[in-house]
Amino acid sequence: MKRITITDVAKLACVSKSTVSQYLNKRYDYMGETTKLRIENAISQLGYQPNIVARSLKQKRSSTIGVIVANILHSFSTKVIRAIEDTCNENDFHVIVCNADDDPVKEEKYIQMLLAKQIDGMAIFPTGGNLALYDSMVKMNYPVVFLDRMIEGVNIDAFLLDxxxxxxxxxxxxxxxxxxxxxxxxxxxxxxxxxxxxxxxxxxxxxxxxxxxxxxxxxxxxxxxxxxxxxxxxxxxxxxxxxxxxxxxxxxxxxxxxxxxxxxxxxxxxxxxxxxxxxxxxxxxxxxxxxxQPAFEMGNKAAERLLEKIEKRDVLFESEIHRFQPTLFQGQLPKN
CATH class of the missing domain: 3.40.50.2300 (Response regulator)
Structure with missing residues (x-):
């Protein structure tokens, strides 16, 4: 079967390729409703699927982050991951989750793998065993945040409980x-x-x-x-x-x-x-x-900070320690 291209969509919708590109990237500022509707109908009629890899190369962004969890068995970790995924989904970002099992060697492999895949940033529950690697990410101004833990002397934002x-x-x-x-x-x-x-x-x-x-x-x-x-x-x-x-x-x-x-x-x-x-x-x-622990709030705030760093990649951010307050519940579960 012939691969449907952006040119085919533009031809059917009677618009330019650049207009279709603006539509796909949600840049609607100067686009009329009838134009958007024609493009939407053309995409649906043709079954067009954007080339994600090509778009990533062009934009120099993968719209993907990695989350490296120390131990995914913790209920707290699961909730934080869910909050990060929710925030990323709202911002059209994908999430890759890796479980390090509190093993620095495994953590290093995952960090190197994610860097090789050129994902845009990482949220890490650090094992603390890869100081040189953490520092190298800071030196290249790579967007990264820590969760649940902080590493003394490493200039990376950390989001954790008091x-x-x-x-x-x-x-x-x-x-x-x-x-x-x-x-x-x-x-x-x-x-x-x-x-x-x-x-x-x-x-x-x-x-x-x-x-x-x-x-x-x-x-x-x-x-x-x-x-x-x-x-x-x-x-x-x-x-x-x-x-x-x-x-x-x-x-x-x-x-x-x-x-x-x-x-x-x-x-x-x-x-x-x-x-x-x-x-x-x-x-x-x-x-x-x-x-x-306010796990969902912690995950949301960490994701927002990471996305901000990705958006402003050229800005040098000063690291901060973000502390969240616990709540004591006596024999009852909190309502989310």
Missing amino acids: NENASNLAVKHLVDRGHTRIGVVTPSIERMVTPRVERLEGFKKALKVHGLPVTNEYIKSMGVDKLQSGLKEMFSLCEKPTALVASNDLTLFEVLKFVKENGLNIPEEIEVVGFDDIPFATVLEPSLSFLS
Whole structure:
């Protein structure tokens, strides 16, 4: 079959090729409604499909961004991706999503692949293991933003939660409920991942503010696959904790698994505060308290900033740290 071209559309619509091009690029400022309608009908009648590759080469833009997620299993990450996709869709941009599994080697491969595909920009949940690569993108003024994490000394905008305040809200809630022996479980902080480090530091600071001791035996920071043994050690103590803060959704799963397997009652024997609004929170009896991140707002703002950088590629932007405030929900899910 003969490939339908812009020339065919122009001929059928009785307009010039440049007018059809303006229509395809949504430049309607000096175009009458009847002209637009003729072009629209011609495109429909002929079944014309624009050559995206050719248009990208001509415009020197792919209208595509990449999102590299540290771990796509997190419910927070999924919501942020959805918000980014919504914002990009409104601006006629496509999104390629890559999952790095918190592996710097895998992250580097994805960054190099996306650069090779000449996509217009990236939103990255950084592993922190590719400092030279991050710096090289900054030096070439390549549009990029960080999400959920920031890297010290790297001049890239970061969009993340006020993690210390989130931990403070969790501890205050438990203290107000009468707890004095409060524990925390978090994934390993060996790689100094921002939310893990900040939430743990915020937890310790909050204990001190409320006049409570920082008990190392009540703190378990390790690989998620090892948390069951860590919780077993914690609950083998003579003075067990009466409340726990689970610093993300994956650690919350492990806590609830431990609670079920050991026949513990919530909140009579152990009260739990989780991070991120997990859908099943409301079907538990009693339902859990948790700290909600404004994931959709964070994703929208990060996408808007990235698109601004793409649009103003020649402008040198000063990096900013954008902090968002958490909300404590006591046994209920927020309404989106």
